[in-house]
Amino acid sequence: MIDACSLESRPLMSIDDALDRIEAAIHPVSGAEKLALKNALGRVLAEPVYSPVNIPHDRNAAMDGYAFASCDVVEGQAFTLNLAGTSWAGRPFQGRVQPGQCVRIFTGAVVPEQADSVVMQEHVQVRDQAIHFPADTRALQNIRKVGEDVKQGDLLCVHPKKLTAVDLGLLASAGIDEVAVKRRLKIAYFSTGDELSSVGKPLESGKIYDSNRMLLGGLLEDPCYSVSDLGVVPDNRHLLEDRFIEASKNYDVIVTTGGASVGEADYVKEILQRCGEVNFWKIAIKPGKPLAFGKIGSCHFFGLPGNPVAVVVTCQQIVVPALRRLSGAPSFKALRFSATCTTALRKSAGRREYQRGILSQDENGEFWVASAGRQGSNILSSMSQSNCYIILPEACNDVQAGDKVTVEPFSLLI
Ligand SMILES: Nc1nc2c(c(=O)[nH]1)N[C@H]1C(S)=C(S)[C@@H](COP(=O)(O)OP(=O)(O)OC[C@H]3O[C@@H](n4cnc5c(N)ncnc54)[C@H](O)[C@@H]3O)O[C@H]1N2
Ligand code: MOO
Secondary structure, three states: OOHHHHHHOOOOOOOHHHHHHHHOOOOOOOEEEEEEEEHHOEEEEEEEEEEEEEEOOEEEEEEOOOEOHHHHOOOOOOOEEEEEEEEEOOOOOOOOOOOOOOEEEOOOOOOOOOOOOOOOOEEEEEOOOEEEEOOOOOOOOEEEEEEEOEEEEEEEEEEEEEEOOHEEEEHHHHOOOOOEOOOOOOEEEEOOOOOOOOOOOOOOOOEOOOHHHHHHHHHOOOOOOEEEEEEEEEEEEEEHHHHHHHHHOOOOEEEEEEOOOOOOOOOHHHHHHHHHHHEEEOOOOOOOOOEEEEEEEEEEEEEEEOOHHHHHHHHHHHHHHHHHHHHHHOOOOOOOOOEEEEEOOOOOOOOEEEEEEEEEEOOOOOOEEOHHHOOOOHHHHHHHHHOEEEEEEOOOOOEEOEEEEEEOOOOOOO
């Protein structure tokens, strides 16, 4: 698709252009499967769901109290009605409410057909079977109408939608016990590098523990993905090429880390070019510059840089949005807003930087952010201590304490 030499000499592509190229290259999977509702949390709905019923199904009481007919009320006058029986939630009153009668009723219980009002029990006086209603009793209150939440035939859940706990509750309230969801994506990831040793083994001289597979395993945890850890592949052209080709036959997406740059043992982009297509390589972000995106056969390929923080940033900012698109989920924009930076930040113009920050909110609602410390793309400890990205635009230089910066919290809870 693109030749290697021209890739080397180009100015770096912006992350916005890279995201546009990914959007153009990736189309949602078409396969779907039926799932029991209780197993569908986090999955992407494959078709819209309409309600087969009215919710509520029956008129029912919103309060514990007494149900009566408004025609028994003379406005502005106290009145007394005789108790005809009880309507329990799940066990409706079976008889007819005659003029001059009322029914004991509990929240959620069906309101007898002849009644149109419920008064809270705190507002009446009970003497034997006679219920005394005060002069200020209001009729036509405290009744939930048939279909007031959802009407039969209404759209319950739009598609595409990633089903939340609330959606499952809503679908259950309509009696739906099975939904059609998009099939799960098959994703493989592996680390590349001769220096890597898996955790659990003693560390030989010159080796480091492989943290990237642990990172990716966590970052790619999602009910829409079936994720396979394919281990560590050494820096060997033939082995790597074999692994790429083999994995591309069995997975929708391959994510690798390491070997994406220009060192003598960095083979990822070269092999991707030989056995597939490179869509782009290198983007103007820090960390994460030497990211390679392309395809081998029908399998999408993300070659992430080896530095662990670059893995986190590229996975969150680039791979996850791409996977969401492929899974059929609607696109999702992370919340970004302005905060006052309390520390100076080093930055040179050129690449967009995703610095690690610690965000807080004061009692006046103002947002403040401080650097989480050292920003090297090998410094995973400051990433672990941070709770947001401080996003510094390409053209931005050093930031002074007191400057406004854009932040993106890792979660909505800071
Ligand atoms: N001459 C240049 N050198 C480098 C450039 C450049 O443009 N010109 N870019 C730098 C940038 S930016 C990055 S990011 C790294 C990325 O390099 P690679 O993707 O080729 O990654 P490696 O060289 O394999 O590893 C980099 C670093 O990360 C450690 N690593 C690798 N895998 C793991 C793992 N699974 N767990 C933990 N740590 C890992 C590795 O040991 C290296 O220290 O290139 C710069 N160089
Ligand atoms: O892009 Mo690298 O991740 O800056 O260090």
